Amino acid sequence: MSQHMQSFETVIVGGGIYGASLAYELSSLGRQVLLLEAGEIASGASGGPGERGVRANNRDIRELPVVSLSIDRWQEFQDAFEGGVGYRRVGGLQVFDQPYGLREHEIRGRLEARAAIQTALGTPTRILTRDEVVEIEPEMTRSIIGGVYCPNDGVGDHTFATRQFAKAAEAKGATIRTGARVVKLNAANGRIRSISLADGEEIGVGEKIFLLANAGAPALLAEHIAGELLPPTWNLMPQMMYVTNPENRTIKHLLSHAHRRLAIKQLPDGTIMLSGGVSVTHKEGRVDTGSLSSTAINLTDSIMTLPFLDRSQFMQVDATRVDTNALDDIPIIDNPAHLPNLFYGYAWSGHGFAISLGFTKLFADWSQTGEKPELLEPFSPARFHLPAPVKAAPRRMAMSA
Numbered sequence: 001m002s003q004h005m006q007s008f009e010t011v012i013v014g015g016g017i018y019g020a021s022l023a024y025e026l027s028s029l030g031r032q033v034l035l036l037e038a039g040e041i042a043s044g045a046s047g048g049p050g051e052r053g054v055r056a057n058n059r060d061i062r063e064l065p066v067v068s069l070s071i072d073r074w075q076e077f078q079d080a081f082e083g084g085v086g087y088r089r090v091g092g093l094q095v096f097d098q099p100y101g102l103r104e105h106e107i108r109g110r111l112e113a114r115a116a117i118q119t120a121l122g123t124p125t126r127i128l129t130r131d132e133v134v135e136i137e138p139e140m141t142r143s144i145i146g147g148v149y150c151p152n153d154g155v156g157d158h159t160f161a162t163r164q165f166a167k168a169a170e171a172k173g174a175t176i177r178t179g180a181r182v183v184k185l186n187a188a189n190g191r192i193r194s195i196s197l198a199d200g201e202e203i204g205v206g207e208k209i210f211l212l213a214n215a216g217a218p219a220l221l222a223e224h225i226a227g228e229l230l231p232p233t234w235n236l237m238p239q240m241m242y243v244t245n246p247e248n249r250t251i252k253h254l255l256s257h258a259h260r261r262l263a264i265k266q267l268p269d270g271t272i273m274l275s276g277g278v279s280v281t282h283k284e285g286r287v288d289t290g291s292l293s294s295t296a297i298n299l300t301d302s303i304m305t306l307p308f309l310d311r312s313q314f315m316q317v318d319a320t321r322v323d324t325n326a327l328d329d330i331p332i333i334d335n336p337a338h339l340p341n342l343f344y345g346y347a348w349s350g351h352g353f354a355i356s357l358g359f360t361k362l363f364a365d366w367s368q369t370g371e372k373p374e375l376l377e378p379f380s381p382a383r384f385h386l387p388a389p390v391k392a393a394p395r396r397m398a399m400s401a
């Protein structure tokens, strides 16, 4: 380590929603924070046009406690920050019909189970009849048979939110450097001692380093984390489409469909944004603007759900943003035993925005107390090579006769 090298107590790599909101959390706790971002703030998955769904509905049940914490924080920061964080709690509505090959009782059984479990884990969820759906979302096709309603779900302007957190972190004393690509984490004596930037500069890591670089994370980890501890992940580029709203119709909720790959939201300017999990191929270094097949699938599913969309005009398709994916569609979060000052999280699997403020609150708690929060356990990479621990069920009280 050079004598003149600048050092920071906490170094965060990545200026997306994770890096920016953690920088805010930690600098609010009085930590000395340096955030390094290769491009601009929000130049990765946390940037780009439109809004992101801030959704607890239909997530892996291991994520539910964290997402409910996150959704509380979205509202808190919306209220607390001057200008808010671009969050709107519009409610989430997932509709369902009866696709070929499934029976209605199977569909209802699954959705009722989901509603009960989500409610128990902090996300109030109700099953609606078709008439109740149409009453709250009048443009909905009448061919559905019901809906799942989550009043706390909503939408967020991801680019604005990320920039707001970065700005607020700076106001709390964090140093933010953009155009600063980290090319190497330098380890010595069982710790990450410094990082090297692409221009050759080296910066000291005083206490902890959080690697929150999403698609940039696996390459930086590969040198330090061997084989099975670094599970395979891949990149995906979800496709977003924007269409006009010539008849000034109103979509009130964050809409999705139980059997169609679909998410629909109305942006504050009236434009309608169509997405929902149809991705295009990710090629390193190439900016993609979508593909005909994913456009066709997404438009068809949207029009089948909201028939008036057939009269909209096509405006834009964007598939320029990259997220990382794990095999079980939940993130990978760890603090490796052989490098105890390194913390990392990625593989948000296409739905990391909504849950981000829950995870960064837990990262901040972990950083402060040194104790890993229990809610983070399910996200350990150990799940890919060790059997899951069996949690003892609480003993039932003896039933009286």
Ligand SMILES: Cc1cc2nc3c(=O)[nH]c(=O)nc-3n(C[C@H](O)[C@H](O)[C@H](O)COP(=O)(O)OP(=O)(O)OC[C@H]3O[C@@H](n4cnc5c(N)ncnc54)[C@H](O)[C@@H]3O)c2cc1C
Pocket (backbone or CB within 6 Å): 013, 014, 015, 016, 017, 018, 019, 036, 037, 038, 039, 040, 041, 042, 043, 044, 045, 046, 047, 051, 052, 053, 054, 055, 158, 180, 181, 182, 183, 212, 213, 214, 215, 216, 217, 220, 236, 237, 238, 239, 240, 321, 322, 323, 346, 348, 349, 350, 351, 352, 353, 354, 355
């Ligand atoms: C098109 C699209 C739609 C999505 N829709 C939703 C949605 O509706 N709801 C939802 O919850 N989630 C959604 N997601 C997922 C969500 O946006 C991401 O999971 C989340 O934004 C990830 O945040 P991040 O901070 O980890 O990553 P990013 O925003 O990608 O930030 C990582 C940053 O690290 C920087 N970086 C990378 N390598 C280096 C390096 N070596 N040195 C320095 N900096 C580096 C990058 O430039 C980048 O800015 C969507 C994702 C995409 C792509």
